[in-house]
Amino acid sequence: MENRSxxxxxxxxxxxxxxxxxxxxxxxxxxxxRASRISPEAPIPILSITHQSQMPGGAGNVVRNIASLGGxxxxxxxxxxxxxxxxxxxxxxxxxxxxxxxxxxVGRPTTVxxxxxxxxxxxxxxxxxxxxxxxxxxxxNVLKTFQExxxxxxxxxxxxxxxxxLSDTVLRHVIAHAKGKGIPVIADPKSRDFSRYAGVxxxxxxxxxxxxxxxxxxxxxxxxxxxxxxxMAKAGISAILVTRSEAGMSLVTADEAHHIRAxxxxxxxxxxxGDSVVAALALAVAAGASLKxxxxxxxxxxxIAVSKSGTAAVTKAxxxxxxxxxxxxxxxxxxxxxxxxxxxxxxxxxxGLKVGFTNGCFDLVHPGHISLIRQAKAQCDRLxxxxxxxxxxxxxxxxxxxITHESARAVVLxxxxxxxxxxxxxxxxxxxxxxxxxxxxLIKGADYTRETVVGADMVEAYGGRIFLATLKDGFSTTGxxxxxxxxxDG
Numbered sequence: 001m002e003n004r005s006x007x008x009x010x011x012x013x014x015x016x017x018x019x020x021x022x023x024x025x026x027x028x029x030x031x032x033x034r035a036s037r038i039s040p041e042a043p044i045p046i047l048s049i050t051h052q053s054q055m056p057g058g059a060g061n062v063v064r065n066i067a068s069l070g071g072x073x074x075x076x077x078x079x080x081x082x083x084x085x086x087x088x089x090x091x092x093x094x095x096x097x098x099x100x101x102x103x104x105x106v107g108r109p110t111t112v113x114x115x116x117x118x119x120x121x122x123x124x125x126x127x128x129x130x131x132x133x134x135x136x137x138x139x140x141n142v143l144k145t146f147q148e149x150x151x152x153x154x155x156x157x158x159x160x161x162x163x164x165x166l167s168d169t170v171l172r173h174v175i176a177h178a179k180g181k182g183i184p185v186i187a188d189p190k191s192r193d194f195s196r197y198a199g200v201x202x203x204x205x206x207x208x209x210x211x212x213x214x215x216x217x218x219x220x221x222x223x224x225x226x227x228x229x230x231x232m233a234k235a236g237i238s239a240i241l242v243t244r245s246e247a248g249m250s251l252v253t254a255d256e257a258h259h260i261r262a263x264x265x266x267x268x269x270x271x272x273x274g275d276s277v278v279a280a281l282a283l284a285v286a287a288g289a290s291l292k293x294x295x296x297x298x299x300x301x302x303x304i305a306v307s308k309s310g311t312a313a314v315t316k317a318x319x320x321x322x323x324x325x326x327x328x329x330x331x332x333x334x335x336x337x338x339x340x341x342x343x344x345x346x347x348x349x350x351x352g353l354k355v356g357f358t359n360g361c362f363d364l365v366h367p368g369h370i371s372l373i374r375q376a377k378a379q380c381d382r383l384x385x386x387x388x389x390x391x392x393x394x395x396x397x398x399x400x401x402x403i404t405h406e407s408a409r410a411v412v413l414x415x416x417x418x419x420x421x422x423x424x425x426x427x428x429x430x431x432x433x434x435x436x437x438x439x440x441x442l443i444k445g446a447d448y449t450r451e452t453v454v455g456a457d458m459v460e461a462y463g464g465r466i467f468l469a470t471l472k473d474g475f476s477t478t479g480x481x482x483x484x485x486x487x488x489d490g
Contacts, residue, residue, distance in 0.1 A: 004323055007297055011320050013287040014070040018152055019279075021062050022142075022174060023159030023166055023188075025077035025102070026111035026129070027084050027091075028057030035118035047118055056091050057113060058275075059159035061313070062188075065279030067097035069301070070316040071286075074099045074153070076146050078138060078165050084110035101149055103141045105134065111163055133164050143173055150177060155286035157278060158187040158197065168196060175199045184285055188278045189213075198236035202291060204278055207244045218242065220354050221250060221259045221378045228252035241295055243277060243302065246351050247381050251295045258292050259377055261420065263303035263322070276305035276314045334414035335422045338436055341384065344421060345437055348382050356380030357439035359430040361388045362409050363402040368472040370416070375469040376443040377418035384421045384437060385413050386430040395428060429454045443467045 030053045035045035056064055059077050066073035075092070079085030079102050088110060092100040111129040115122055134142065142165065150156070156178050160166045175197070178185045184201040192213045197203055210218045214227040228240040229252060242250045248262040280301035284294035300322045301314045336344075345355055358376045362369055362385075377383045387410055393402045402409070406424060413422045425433055434442065434455035442459045446468045450456050456466050 007289075007293055008320060008323055010284050010287050010289045010293065010297065011070075011316060011323070014283045014316060017071040017154050017283050017286045019066050019071055019073045019155050019157055019282050019286065020076070020146075020150055020153035021059050021066070021073055021157045021159055022076040022146060022170075023059035023062075023157070024111065024161035024163035025056060025060040025075065025079065025088065026058040026113055026161070026163070027054060027088050028061070029054045029112060029114040031114060031116045033116075033118055035123065045118065045123065047116055047123065054087065054091070056088060058111070058161045058163070059157075059165075060088065060092070061275040062157055062159050062279050062282075063092070063098050063100075064095075064313045065276045065301070066283060067095050068313040068315045069280060069283055069319065071279075071283045072097045072099070074101060074149050076101050076103075076142060076149065078103045078105050078108070078134065078142065080104070080108050080110040081106055082110055084112050099149075101145050103138060103145055105138045108134075108138070111161075129163060131163050133167050139167060139170060142170060146174060147177075150181075150183075153183055155282050156183055156185045157282050158185065158200070159275070159278065160188060160190040162190040171196055186278060186282050186285065188274065194231050194235035194237060200237065201285070202239045202241055202281070203237050204241045204243065204274075204281065206274065207242060207247075210240075210242050218244075219352075220380060221257070224250045224259075225252055225257045225378060228257075229254075239291055241281070241291070241298075243274060247353060249295055249299050249302075251291055253291065257378065258295065258417075260295055260299045260417065261382075263300055273302050273305040277302040280314065280319065334419065335410040335424070338423055338425075338433060341421050341423050342436065345382075345384075353381040354440045355437065356383045356441040356443055357386065357430075357434060357437055358383070358443040359386030359388070359425075359433070361393050361397070361402060362413055363393065363404055365409070365412050371472040372443075372445055372469045373413075373416060373418050376441075376467070379441045379443060379467050380439075382420045383418060384423060384433075384439070385419050386433045387413065387422055387424045389424050389426045392426050392428060431455055431458075434458060438462060438464070440464050441467055443469055445469050446471050 031049055032051050033047040033049040035047050037046045039046050059075060063073040063075045079088055081104050092098045108130050109128060114126045116124045158166060175185060179199055186202045187197040187200045188204045189197055189209060194213050207218050210227055214231050216227040218224045218227050224242050232240060239253045246262050249260045251258045277298045281294050281298040284297045300319050304314045304318050348355060356376055356379050390402055390406045410422045413419050423433060431454055442455060444453045448468060450466050453466055
């Protein structure tokens with residue numbers, strides 16, 4: 001994990017942050033039991049109920065996560081005049097850091113989602129809700145409440161579940177108020193029309209929402225970047241963070257893109273994981289983190305959330321522990337032989353991920369290498385770097401090379417976030433690796449041509465493609481070594 005110490009410092013600042021969440025709150029119910037019989041009335045399982053739980057969901061789950069991460073959160077939302085609305089208010093009172101400001105609506109029920117779970121497997125979800133726009137009087141009360149509590153907010157979160165609270169009028173008013181006061185705004189969208197959120201600091205759609213809004217594929221890093229920049233230009237959005245499940249996250253701004261791999265966790269339940277991401281993201285941004293660092297913290301929170309049962313709240317201690325566990329030993333796990341690499345490749349492909357491959361000596365890693373690797377990762381979901389061993393380099397470049405031992409070169413490459421695996425090879429060319437891995441994309445620098453790229457014919461024969469990365473002028477390992485020797489001789 002890059003900048004681990006700086007991320008820990010951000011985590012220590014979260015207690016000073018107050019977030020204002022406005023959006024669709026709901027009551028999440030979970031009914032647990034065992035299903036060992038089939039009903040005689042219809043071909044459906046009978047659930048023998050063992051226990052039940054309930055907690056705030058939707059915008060309420062964002063508030064829960066903000067509180068559990070150490071921040072404070074106010075919630076502006078709408079509930080019905082019913083028992084479920086009263087139950088929600090009582091649940092919020094269990095934590096002093098959660099401050100609800102709930103507008104009651106006559107004739108509109110509190111949204112309730114009930115999930116039935118047998119032996120860890122969700123069987124059915126039942127929703128009781130109204131999704132039509134708020135009545136003018138109710139919408140007016142929402143805006144009035146927002147104005148009353150917005151003064152103390154360090155950041156505003158728009159949690160849109162398309163249940164009617166965040167109408168066009170409410171969105172315009174809230175975003176305009178925030179811009180006038182210099183308050184950052186993070187929006188978790190539901191609408192396909194991203195222009196409704198124009199002016200927010202950051203938009204956080206998932207991959208499915210990106211595809212629906214852009215009408216463009218979002219399978220690879222490159223495709224996500226293209227779709228995001230198209231939407232940013234059309235909708236007036238300055239930055240987009242796309243959550244991509246097992247493919248991780250992609251942060252796209254006008255000037256750059258960062259692709260963050262998913263943290264390895266056993267996926268138990270994805271309910272509410274997006275809310276955990278938004279909560280961690282909002283607190284980190286308000287605490288002064290860059291969007292890139294905030295996304296890395298949010299990525300850890302999302303990985304923790306999916307390993308829990310039910311609509312999960314991630315704690316500050318859990319995120320800090322994950323950061324503390326990111327030691328150099330984790331980098332060494334990314335350096336592996338071909339057989340072990342193929343096990344991971346098989347797992348990636350079973351999840352529909354695209355695999356890219358590049359190779360080189362990487363002796364004295366310089367900005368040109370970093371640019372090549374960044375461009376390579378933009379073409380795929382997982383990037384493998386083939387690394388010439390010391391003996392291989394001596395045969396290619398002479399007895400004085402390499403300058404840096406292969407184990408050190410491998411760890412340096414593994415420390416780059418864009419690199420997913422480093423596979424050393426002792427041959428003069430990586431043809432055996434390419435033949436075995438069969439990458440979807442083979443990447444080399446633009447100083448090559450398609451005809452001179454080792455393995456190009458093979459890759460194209462099975463349907464893969466070749467990408468020639470733009471070279472960064474002025475950087476060369478050989479040139480650097482010659483300068484060093486020249487200074488020494490002088």
